Amino acid sequence: MILVTGFGPYREDINASGELVSTLKSNLPDELRALRERLVFEVIRCDDSSRETEHRTLEDQLGTLLRMHKPNLCIFTGQAPPYNKITIEKIATNSFMREVIDPDRPVAYWANLPGIDSLRSVLEERNIPAGYSFYAGQHLCNHILYSSLYFAERDKLAHRSGFLHIPVLPEQTQKKHLDSPFMPIEMSRTALSIAINHVSEATRHDNS
Numbered sequence: 001m002i003l004v005t006g007f008g009p010y011r012e013d014i015n016a017s018g019e020l021v022s023t024l025k026s027n028l029p030d031e032l033r034a035l036r037e038r039l040v041f042e043v044i045r046c047d048d049s050s051r052e053t054e055h056r057t058l059e060d061q062l063g064t065l066l067r068m069h070k071p072n073l074c075i076f077t078g079q080a081p082p083y084n085k086i087t088i089e090k091i092a093t094n095s096f097m098r099e100v101i102d103p104d105r106p107v108a109y110w111a112n113l114p115g116i117d118s119l120r121s122v123l124e125e126r127n128i129p130a131g132y133s134f135y136a137g138q139h140l141c142n143h144i145l146y147s148s149l150y151f152a153e154r155d156k157l158a159h160r161s162g163f164l165h166i167p168v169l170p171e172q173t174q175k176k177h178l179d180s181p182f183m184p185i186e187m188s189r190t191a192l193s194i195a196i197n198h199v200s201e202a203t204r205h206d207n208s
Contacts, residue, residue, distance in 0.1 A: 002038050002196060003071035003159070007078050007140060008045035012176050016079035016169045018043045020188045029193045035200060040069045046140060051097050058140055059147050066151060071159045073113065073199055074148050077192065078141035080165035084181035085129035086191045087165040088119055089136040092146035098138055101146065109149035113162030115202025122198050128191045136163060164195060
């Protein structure tokens with residue numbers, strides 16, 4: 001199973017990652033048809049009334065999804081208003097809103113999706129701007145990747161995890177992100193579809 005997530009709106013009307021994942025769920029691209037039975041799309045919505053409620057609701061939802069779907073691969077997505085390309089996160093740290101998530105947990109984890117080191121070139125071959133990052137931020141994007149990797153280690157789960165930051169949508173630049181670069185939803189759909197197929201194929205090669 002492949003779990004693919006985005007985030008719901010956070011202090012604005014829409015979130016590019018949640019919109020992206022929702023469109024894939026409702027209208028699966030042809031290039032993903034062969035994986036239809038293995039794909040699960042979910043939108044994460046956290047209680048942002050406090051740091052603690054965000055932390056708790058994120059980990060509660062993630063834990064529930066991992067137990068329910070028992071994925072082999074987790075591909076998380078989130079929006080990044082300053083970014084002008086698909087950004088592949090390489091590392092997640094034990095940090096949330098400039099505080100340690102849990103002092104008893106490891107300092108950091110490397111993202112471990114198969115094929116991640118060649119994903120940038122695969123995307124660029126399709127004329128989709130892409131790059132790598134070694135800092136996933138201080139908010140939910142870093143947190144979900146870190147927690148997924150931590151849960152896999154702690155609970156001896158089989159899944160491998162990675163995170164893609166995507167630019168905001170064009171309509172988001174009209175109200176809130178006025179000076180941000182953006183990416184049309186169709187390009188984001190193509191990028192995520194390529195990524196899903198790529199890591200799935202890389203996993204098949206790893207297991208063969």
